[in-house]
Structure formats: structure tokens, C-alpha cells
Amino acid sequence: MKLLVINGPNLNMLGIREPEIYGTTNYIDLVELVNQSCREKDIEVTICQSNHEGEIVDYIQGSYKKMDAIIINPAAYTHTSIAILDALKAVALPTIEVHLSDIHTREAFRKHSYVSLAAMQTICGKGIDGYAEAINILHEHFEQKR
Ligand code: DQA
Numbered sequence: 001m002k003l004l005v006i007n008g009p010n011l012n013m014l015g016i017r018e019p020e021i022y023g024t025t026n027y028i029d030l031v032e033l034v035n036q037s038c039r040e041k042d043i044e045v046t047i048c049q050s051n052h053e054g055e056i057v058d059y060i061q062g063s064y065k066k067m068d069a070i071i072i073n074p075a076a077y078t079h080t081s082i083a084i085l086d087a088l089k090a091v092a093l094p095t096i097e098v099h100l101s102d103i104h105t106r107e108a109f110r111k112h113s114y115v116s117l118a119a120m121q122t123i124c125g126k127g128i129d130g131y132a133e134a135i136n137i138l139h140e141h142f143e144q145k146r
Contacts, residue, residue, distance in 0.1 A: 001042075001142050004067045005034055005131070006059050007049040008075030014100075021101050023127055030128045037135045053077055053084065060087035069138045070095040071131060078103070078113045088118035094141055096134040099124035 007030070010017055015026030031047055038045040046067075050056050056077065063070060070093050077084055078099070088095055095118055102125030103110040116122050121137060123130040 001044070001069065001139070002067045003038065003043050003045045003135070003138065004059065004063045004070050005045060005047040006056060006070065006072045006074070007047070008056060008073060008077050009051040011073060011075055012049050012051070021106075023100070025128055030131065033128050034131050034135070037132045041135065041139045043135065043139065053081055056081075057083050057087045060084065060091055063093060064091045067093060068142065069093055071098055071134045071138070072096075072115065072119075073098045073100070073131075074115050078115050079109055080114070082114055085114040085118055088115065094138060095119045096137060097122040098130045098134050100127050100130065101125060 012027050014022055014030060015024055027049070034045060034047055048059050050059065056074065060070065070088070072088070072095060074081060074084055074097070097113065097115050097119040099122070103113065104124070113122065123133050126133060
């Protein structure tokens with residue numbers, strides 16, 4: 001299985017940004033956890049991070065016929081980006097949306113996610129462990145299909 005993990009704006013600032021919300025684990029910890037979880041399951045993973053909406057659209061489009069599944073934390077674009085939603089619908093790969101924080105218990109503007117409309121599942125409020133959970137779900141999904 002080939003997996004693309006996409007992280008949106010400001011996630012590279014993990015460990016520095018709002019530690020009371022996002023904790024003190026940094027972006028390198030997140031990347032290591034994803035790599036480790038994928039290694040255990042023999043998943044070939046590509047991890048990317050961008051602060052630019054168009055670049056995230058390009059990453060999603062680039063996954064067409066190249067990847068089997070996507071995990072995406074679109075960060076602030078979750079709540080604004082129809083372009084990212086449309087790109088996910090275009091490639092139509094099994095997609096899991098992950099958020100470190102619980103977007104439903106924060107400001108009202110975070111409650112709505114465009115990306116959820118294209119995701120088979122949304123995991124939020126579990127910190128970086130949410131990525132490991134998403135990897136497990138996708139792994140199960142493909143095992144069942146075999
Ligand atoms: C986030 C939640 C978003 O509302 C926020 O804009 C982020 C991070 C999360 O992982 O909890 O940047 O996606």
C-alpha cells in the first residue's frame with residue numbers, strides 16, 4: 001500500500017505554536033511516528049507539509065494513480081478550502097482527515113470542515129496518535145479488500 005500524508009499550514013510549527021492546544025511534540029516527532037507506524041505495516045509512505053493551498057491541491061492531484069490512500073490534516077484550510085475538497089473528490093482515494101485538537105470543542109468557525117465531505121473518517125483530538133489510528137484504519141481497509 002502506498003500512502004500520502006499531507007499536513008497543512010503551520011503544522012511545521014508544532015511544538016512552538018500554542019502548546020496549550022497542540023502540546024509540545026514537534027513536527028519531527030509527528031513525522032517519526034508516521035514513519036514508524038508505516039514501517040510496522042509495510043506501508044510505503046510519503047509525507048509532505050505545505051503552507052500553501054495550491055501546493056496542497058498539487059500534492060493531492062499528484063497522488064492520482066500513484067497512491068492508494070491519503071491522510072490529510074488540512075489545518076486552517078479545513079474550514080475554508082473548497083479547492084482541497086474538490087481535489088480530494090477528483091482523485092477519489094480512500095481518505096482520512098486528522099486533526100490534533102478537537103475542532104468541535106474550540107471556536108465555532110472550526111466546527112465546519114469542507115474536507116470531511118470527501119473523507120471516509122475524521123479523527124480529532126488525539127494529538128499525533130490520531131495519525132497512527134488513521135494508518136491502522138487504512139491498513140485494515142486494504143487488508144479486508146485482499
Ligand atoms: C488543526 C485544527 C485547525 O482548526 C487549525 O487551523 C490547525 C490545526 C488540528 O490539527 O487540530 O492549524 O487542523
